[in-house]
Amino acid sequence: MNEIREEEKKQQANGVPQGANSNQFKPLDDTREYIPEIGQETYDNPTAGISPFTKRIKKGAWILLGVAIAGIIAYGTMSTSKSVDTSDDAAVALESHMSTSLAAGTKLMSSDDNYVGGDLTITHNSNADETTLYVWDYAAEDGDYVEVIVNGTSLGEPFMIKNKPVTFTVPTVGEVQVVGTRDGGGGITYAVYYDMNHTTYFNGVDQGGNNTYTLVRE
Template identity: 30%
Template structure:
């Protein structure tokens, strides 16, 4: 009976020794291996931080550049009052809230188109309030389009090149007839701002480079 008890206890003792052996093996893992794992994790974390900083820097630079661009591209009526020319201004730009604030003189302009240009468009719009101003367009003395109600959104009129385009004031909606025009394909990327009292006209002489 005593022998039976001893035999029954031996496997338990053997299992305990195996557990202790495995535990001892884990305790004997080289310190260098543990430090290497920590270093790899630390390096990975640092790379993620650096990547995050990089994207933050790029975002800041883009925002800064856009701020400079939009600040530099702000147009006012003072930019065009001296000669009626808005250098680099886009068609449809709004400069004042009402026509009587424009203080523009009626002018004629010469527009030079790029080489080999035979046709173009004239974009015309009201750069102030939409108050019902109406104009008629002539090309080389012939009526091309009558009674154009100029609005803030540009109206496109096809024109031949070369030619002389006239814009004639027909109806003053209040404060004077003022408008802007632009000719896509012109050598100088400018918009032109003008005044056309009722019955008078502005001439745009379109030439080729």
């Protein structure tokens, strides 16, 4: 009897039934694996688990992509070069430096040839007070700059002439000057087209020089 009581005391002290006669359920060891919970900081900082080296690689890739895109845009904006016109009309215009059949913006040469033209008097029968003047580089886009002056007044800052024409509104009677302000190499070759008589004049000027077009109505 004393032995039974001693065993009960041990059970009460340990809180768990002891002995072979105990039918108390003993839980098995939990061997399941749990996926760690994602902390809130992961949502706040998605790159928390990315190594600094990987971050640098990704950042560098984005920078290179941005530079490439910017370069493509800049090239498309700055370069307006077109193909050389090799037609019979173009060949005649290259010799006479004038054409009534070629469109404004026609390119006659792939490179400048140091051609220096001169002043011109243009007689026309237009009744309009104003006309559109087109100015462009009919050879290579090599950084030539000109300034347009009408009756002593500049129409704006010097600009780089390209194969794509720049237009101005000018009077049909008076003087139009094209001043060569910068030679990008090989001479400043340019062309002007007057809408009043549908004629193109292929001219050239030295840096610091100018060509004067005197417009006279018949």
